[in-house]
Amino acid sequence: DTAVSQTPKYLVTQMGNDKSIKCEQNLGHDTMYWYKQDSKKFLKIMFSYNNKELIINETVPNRFSPKSPDKAHLNLHINSLELGDSAVYFCASRTSGGANEQFFGPGTRLTVL
Amino acid sequence: KQEVTQIPAALSVPEGENLVLNCSFTDSAIYNLQWFRQDPGKGLTSLLLIQSSQREQTSGRLNASLDKSSGRSTLYIAASQPGDSATYLCAVIYNQGGKLIFGQGTELSVKP
Numbered sequence: 374d375t376a377v378s379q380t381p382k383y384l385v386t387q388m389g390n391d392k393s394i395k396c397e398q399n400l401g402h403d404t405m406y407w408y409k410q411d412s413k414k415f416l417k418i419m420f421s422y423n424n425k426e427l428i429i430n431e432t433v434p435n436r437f438s439p440k441s442p443d444k445a446h447l448n449l450h451i452n453s454l455e456l457g458d459s460a461v462y463f464c465a466s467r468t469s470g471g472a473n474e475q476f477f478g479p480g481t482r483l484t485v486l
Numbered sequence: 487k488q489e490v491t492q493i494p495a496a497l498s499v500p501e502g503e504n505l506v507l508n509c510s511f512t513d514s515a516i517y518n519l520q521w522f523r524q525d526p527g528k529g530l531t532s533l534l535l536i537q538s539s540q541r542e543q544t545s546g547r548l549n550a551s552l553d554k555s556s557g558r559s560t561l562y563i564a565a566s567q568p569g570d571s572a573t574y575l576c577a578v579i580y581n582q583g584g585k586l587i588f589g590q591g592t593e594l595s596v597k598p
Contacts, residue, residue, distance in 0.1 A: 418585035477530040
């Protein structure tokens with residue numbers, strides 16, 4: 374009964390390829406996020422969607438395109454992968470209402486060769 | 487600029503010790519603060535969330551305090567165990583629905 378799940382867990386690919394990471398949450402939350410954890414383990418927001426609408430878009434290259442088919446899913450598509458895209462990508466969702474607590478998926482480790 | 491700093495970056499203690507992890511944030515107008523645990527190669531586990539109107543939260547051997555005016559939070563771990571070894575991350579959020587801003591984390595090692 375995983376709350377926030379991501380696939381795949383590991384992704385190894387060549388520079389220039391296009392790849393997607395999928396995220397699903399079964400918590401009934403309206404808001405979902407993508408975060409990136411770099412090689413120094415620093416976590417930073419990339420995108421946020423609320424009920425399929427984009428609400429946060431940090432200064433991320435436009436090669437990264439999030440897509441939310443419904444409020445339980447937020448996928449991340451990356452075009453023309455570069456070496457610097459190698460990182461761990463985490464999906465999260467948050468509770469509605471006052472607490473605003475965020476829950477994270479297990480992460481997808483992307484390695485670009 | 488809204489930044490979060492965690493000190494120390496790494497900490498090694500013998501089993502059974504009580505310990506304190508520190509988190510500071512530059513803009514005190516936070517909405518809430520969340521402490522996470524990250525095991526190597528794993529995702530983040532939410533430990534405690536303190537809303538801006540609260541002073542502390544407790545869960546088992548963990549106690550998190552918040553002092554908004556000074557821009558600080560502490561995570562107190564009582565009677566540490568080897569299983570507590572992990573990286574502990576502090577993050578703040580400035581508005582409902584907003585993004586979490588993370589510190590760099592404290593890597594804790596509890597020796598048997």
